[in-house]
Amino acid sequence: MKATRNTTAKTAVLEIFEKSKTALSHSEIQKQLNDVCDRVTIYRILDRLVNDDIVHKISNLDGTVKYAKCNHSNQRVHIHNHAHFSCENCHEITCLENVKPSYIMPHNYKVKEINFTLSGLCPNCLNSNI
Amino acid sequence: MKATRNTTAKTAVLEIFEKSKTALSHSEIQKQLNDVCDRVTIYRILDRLVNDDIVHKISNLDGTVKYAKCNHSNQRVHIHNHAHFSCENCHEITCLENVKPSYIMPHNYKVKEINFTLSGLCPNCLNSNI
DNA sequence: AATTTTATCGCAACAATGTTGCAATTGATA
DNA sequence: TATCAATTGCAACATTGTTGCGATAAAATT
Numbered sequence: 001m002k003a004t005r006n007t008t009a010k011t012a013v014l015e016i017f018e019k020s021k022t023a024l025s026h027s028e029i030q031k032q033l034n035d036v037c038d039r040v041t042i043y044r045i046l047d048r049l050v051n052d053d054i055v056h057k058i059s060n061l062d063g064t065v066k067y068a069k070c071n072h073s074n075q076r077v078h079i080h081n082h083a084h085f086s087c088e089n090c091h092e093i094t095c096l097e098n099v100k101p102s103y104i105m106p107h108n109y110k111v112k113e114i115n116f117t118l119s120g121l122c123p124n125c126l127n128s129n130i
Numbered sequence: 131m132k133a134t135r136n137t138t139a140k141t142a143v144l145e146i147f148e149k150s151k152t153a154l155s156h157s158e159i160q161k162q163l164n165d166v167c168d169r170v171t172i173y174r175i176l177d178r179l180v181n182d183d184i185v186h187k188i189s190n191l192d193g194t195v196k197y198a199k200c201n202h203s204n205q206r207v208h209i210h211n212h213a214h215f216s217c218e219n220c221h222e223i224t225c226l227e228n229v230k231p232s233y234i235m236p237h238n239y240k241v242k243e244i245n246f247t248l249s250g251l252c253p254n255c256l257n258s259n260i
Numbered sequence: 261a262a263t264t265t266t267a268t269c270g271c272a273a274c275a276a277t278g279t280t281g282c283a284a285t286t287g288a289t290a
Numbered sequence: 291t292a293t294c295a296a297t298t299g300c301a302a303c304a305t306t307g308t309t310g311c312g313a314t315a316a317a318a319t320t
Contacts, residue, residue, distance in 0.1 A: 005287050005296055026277075038299050043278065045297095059193050061245050063307090065277085085239060101231030101246065109215060112250035115191050116231065120242035127238075135267055135316050156306075168270050173307065175268095193278090195306085262320085269314065278305080285298065290291100 004052055009037035010045050014054075023058050023066035023084070023093035058084050058093055061119055066093050081114050087122035094122065134178055139167035143175050144184075153188050153196035153214070153223035188214050188223060191249055196223050211244050217252035224252065 004010075016024065016032050024032075030042055037045075046067055049055035058066045083099040086092075101116050146154065146162050154162075160172055167175075176197055179185035188196045213229035216222075231246050 003288080003296075007287070007297065009298080039277095040279085040300080041298055048297095059189060059191050061189050061243070063189050063193065063195055065193050083233065088242065096236070099233055099235060101233040103213065103229055103231040103246070105229060105248070106226070108253040108256060109248075110251040110256050111248045112218065113191070113248070115245070115247040115249070116233070117245040118235070118239075118241045118243070119245070121240040123238040126240050132267070133317085137268065137316070139269080169306095170271080170308085171269055178268095264319070265317085267314105267316075269312105271311095271313100273309085275308075276306085279303080281302090282300095283298105284300100285296105287296075288294090290293080 004048055009033075009041055010048070012036045013042065013045050013049070017055065017067075017069040021094070023068035023095070025064055025066045029067075058117075059115070060086055060093065061117060062086075068093070068095055071095070071097055081116075083116040083118060085122060086117055086119040087125055088119055089121055089125040092122060134182060139163075139171055140175050140178070142166045143172065143179070147185065147197075147199040151224070153198035153225070155194055155196045159197075188247075189245070190214075190216055190223065191247060192216075198223070198225055201225070201227055211246075213246040213248060215252060216247055216249040217255055218249055219251055219255040222252060 012033055013029060016029055026042055026046065029046075030039060033042065046055065046057075050057050050067070053070060055067045056070050058068060060066065081100060083096040083101065085094050085096050087094075096118075099116075099118075101114070105111060142163055143159060146159055156172055156176065159176075160169060163172065176185065176187075180187050180197070183200060185197050186200050188198060190196065211230060213226040213231065215224050215226050217224075226248075229246075229248075231244070235241060
């Protein structure tokens with residue numbers, strides 16, 4: 001595999017992820033980057049980060065795509081099978097690292113990956129009694 | 131609420147859903163429709179069908195959106211909390227009506243809807259030992 | 261059956277998101 | 291510092307989805 005380089009743009013993107021507690025979309029990253037680099041470059045950086053397992057990609061119910069930094073802290077083998085929560089009010093996506101669903105599959109399917117997204121109200125919006 | 135009409139295009143779309151065992155994307159429907167109606171009309175028909183609870187919308191891991199006919203047979207109250215299976219080989223999406231995940235949430239989140247998608251190999255592709 | 265009402269349609273135009281090719285740039289390494 | 295290849299910017303394009311509006315056609319009413 002090819003070596004990935006640490007470029008100005010990539011570092012800037014990583015800093016943004018570091019600061020953010022929630023998952024970010026391409027356009028949100030673009031806004032925060034303030035023309036550090038081209039739109040296309042952000043796509044390519046995100047692709048690389050996903051490939052290098054530094055960031056994971058989350059597709060939402062509403063069709064939007066977001067990215068979040070991976071939390072490798074506890075696991076040797078890195079699998080993204082945790083749940084995500086999507087707030088219908090503030091539209092923030094948070095990783096629920098500890099929520100893992102259990103389920104029973106019909107045999108003759110081979111499951112390799114799961115995506116479990118819950119939506120509703122996040123603690124913040126719930127408290128603002130909306 | 132407004133009354134929905136039975137138009138030629140809507141009937142054609144429903145027939146396609148009837149024939150299909152898997153979920154269909156807008157473009158797949160468009161191909162099968164053979165210019166029965168405009169691209170935009172298909173979007174509007176799908177919106178109406180989702181609204182009328184005749185079809186449900188499925189957002190996939192890869193960002194694609196598909197639609198499938200609802201199976202109301204057993205339930206009075208109709209909830210789409212069943213799982214979907216996405217085959218990484220043939221890219222078909224199937225509803226797993228009977229697979230429902232169980233999970234434990236942190237308190238202070240209010241869950242209203244869940245989306246549970248599994249991916250891997252479907253029975254067909256598994257048998258063709260790929 | 262003709263008329264009326266309004267849901268639906270087609271078309272054009274637009275917006276958002278993502279991709280590709282290619283020449284120029286720049287990070288890493290020797 | 292020179293070299294090599296990963297990365298970038300730009301332009302162009304593809305796909306997906308949305309909106310406004312005048313025309314059309316279901317369905318209800320007369």
